[in-house]
Amino acid sequence: ExxxxxxxxxxxxxxxxxxxxxxxxxxxxxxxxxxxxxxxxxxxxxxxxxxxxxxxxxxxxxxxxxxxxxxxxxxxxxxxxxxxxYGKEGKRTDYTPYSCYKIISSTPGAGDHHGCPYRHFSEENLRAALSRMGVNSRATEDVMNKVRNRHYQLACTLTFEALHGVPCDAGINHPNQYFSDSQKILH
Ligand code: SF4
Structure with a gap:
């Protein structure tokens, strides 16, 4: 598949x-x-x-x-x-990748790196991460506005748009959708 x-x-x-x-x-x-x-x-x-x-x-x-x-x-x-x-052990369930909703609802503890950075990072750490990704300062302010209003997936969508230079009208609902939409644009 x-x-x-x-x-x-x-x-x-x-x-x-x-x-x-x-x-x-x-x-x-x-x-x-x-x-x-x-x-x-x-x-x-x-x-x-x-x-x-x-x-x-x-x-x-x-x-x-x-x-x-x-x-x-x-x-x-x-x-x-x-x-x-990969479903090769235990109950042999073929596990599916997590959606944004599931990731945003998770509760990472100290020393954990899972979760959604828009939801779980401090403002300072999120700004630094966006800068490392190459998001410019104007787009960063737009992203931070969405985060303040708890629109985490919209914040991720704006990041996608800033980095790819094209609109993402469907919005980001799943990390694997982010990946495949990105690959479609880059190829
Ligand atoms: Fe958060 Fe974006 Fe990951 Fe979804 S894809 S969990 S919105 S960082």
Missing amino acids: YAEISLKDIDQLAKTSFPLCMRHQFDKLKEDHHLKHGGRMQLGLFLKGVGLNLDDALAFWRAEFSKKVGLEKFEKEYAYTIRHN
Whole structure:
């Protein structure tokens, strides 16, 4: 159902086409070589949705986690969850990627990097993240206005429009929709 993406393209795709929630977790994973459970679920299912196959997903998480916890611990404690996300363990449910609604309603705790940055970041951290993404200062003020009015998905839509230079009339309802709309524009 999904077109496959290749592991070697993932850094580039993260920069051009991941929404801020996924970009943040991706960057933190690369920085800390670790993500807590909520992040592994949210980012892992998103990556499955963008078309990373199970073998590539295992390689991706292994490359980061093994730098922190070692290869053996990765295989013992973490590989299971990844196979589980792909429906290869446990009840063999084929889990679907989380919608914006579900992510915005989540309650990340200290040290968690999942959730929606428009909802869960402080104003200062959100401004810094938008600036790193390349959103200009005028668009940033428009985004912050939406955030103040608790219109988080509209804030994400404005970010998408600022970065792609085209309107997104349907609005952003799902991180994987952000990704596929972005890819459609860029290709
Ligand atoms: Fe992610 Fe949706 Fe929040 Fe955008 S609005 S950052 S896609 S959860």
